[in-house]
Structures are given as C-alpha cells and as structure tokens.
Amino acid sequence: AQTVTQSQPEMSVQEAETVTLSCTYDTSENNYYLFWYKQPPSRQMILVIRQEAYKQQNATENRFSVNFQKAAKSFSLKISDSQLGDTAMYFCASGTDKLIFGTGTRLQVFP
Amino acid sequence: SQTIHQWPATLVQPVGSPLSLECTVEGTSNPNLYWYRQAAGRGLQLLFYSVGIGQISSEVPQNLSASRPQDRQFILSSKKLLLSDSGFYLCAWSVLVWDNEQFFGPGTRLTVL
Secondary structure, three states: OOEEEOOOOEEEEEOOOOEEEOOEEEOOOOOOEEEEEEEOOOOOOEEEEEEEOOOOOOOEEOOEEEEEEOOOOEEEEEEOOOOHHHOEEEEEEEEOOOEEEOOOEEEEEEO | OOEEEEEOOEEEEOOOOOEEEEEEEEOOOOOEEEEEEEOOOOOEEEEEEEEEOOEEEEOOOOOEEEEEEEOOEEEEEEOOOOHHHOEEEEEEEEOOOOOOOOEEOOOEEEEEO
C-alpha cells in the first residue's frame, strides 16, 4: 500500500528565515506525481507546488522549492523568506489517480 | 473559471440521524470527484472517488455512501450517523486521471452528538 510520512508534526520559523518540511513516501508505481498542499486556518486546501516523478529537476514556485530524491523517496519543501501568511498546515501527497496524504506539519511563522 | 461548492458549511446532527452532503463543480466537464474526511488534527483520508456518472469507488468500509447522479454533482450520504463520523469533509475535483492535481472545496464541518 502507498504511504506518505511527515515526521514533523510542528515547525516554527522566524519571519524572513528559511524552513524545510520533510516528507517521505512509499509507492510501487513507476510514474506518479507529488504535491504539497497548504491548509491555512480557513481550512481551504491550496496547492503550493507539484513535482512529476519522471522529472529530475526540482520544482520551484517563487519562494517555494522542493528537494526531490527519487531513489530515497523523499520530497521535502523549502520555504524561503518566510512570511506570516505562510502559517498553516502543510500536507504532502503522492499518487496517480488517487492521492495519499501525509498527516501534515503545522508551521508557525513568528514576527 | 472552475469553481467547486459544498454545502452545508456546518452541520450538527444527532447520532442515528441521516446525512446528505452535496458537492458541485462548475466550469469543467467530466471531472474526477473525491470525498475526503479530515479528523481533528489529522491528515486527509480518501473516502470515495468517482471517474464518471454512477461510477463510485469506496476506499474505506464504513456506514457512509456516495453517489454521482450528474456529471458535476457528488453526494455523500449516511442512513445512520455514528459519533465517529464527526470531522471535516472535503470534496475535490481533478480533470485528468494522470495529471491529478486536485482542487478542493471549502469543506463541511460535521459534528455528531
């Protein structure tokens, strides 16, 4: 069965600093996608960044980037220049026609 | 542009009562549709997904059921709610089976008393 593990229940970072959220996954699929979603206090799920497993180049979206290590099945999210609005739950997800989500990491950005 | 609606936003129901949560998508055709449950402080658990009208796949055995009477309508139901059914229910859609970026609705907070 597919699994997604986020080993950091909570993280904190000071505004303008950089933080990295960890995610590991296990899948028997050869081709799959990986996602990071953000869930702010409003509870609306928002896509942060996506990575195609067949692409070696790490995805980047403005201040958000990933470190994708396919052999290690690792998919970490780096947030640069953290902002107060980044405070949220962050979920890692993996899959093809269905997505398996991790249990989430609660990120708090302090002024 | 595409939008996804869920209602009601909040629901409080007694144990043993029926349930009907509705999700509709606008601005796209033949979407894949998903129901997730998020327990307090937990991740998302996939309950059901559908690739077309009348086609429902169940991921977790439980007293919930799902139906897709129309292309862009997805309904989550129960005949008798349990206390353990409390949680935050999210509906999501995606366009392509392979490129499975999912877009989520605003959610329904269900409390079973």
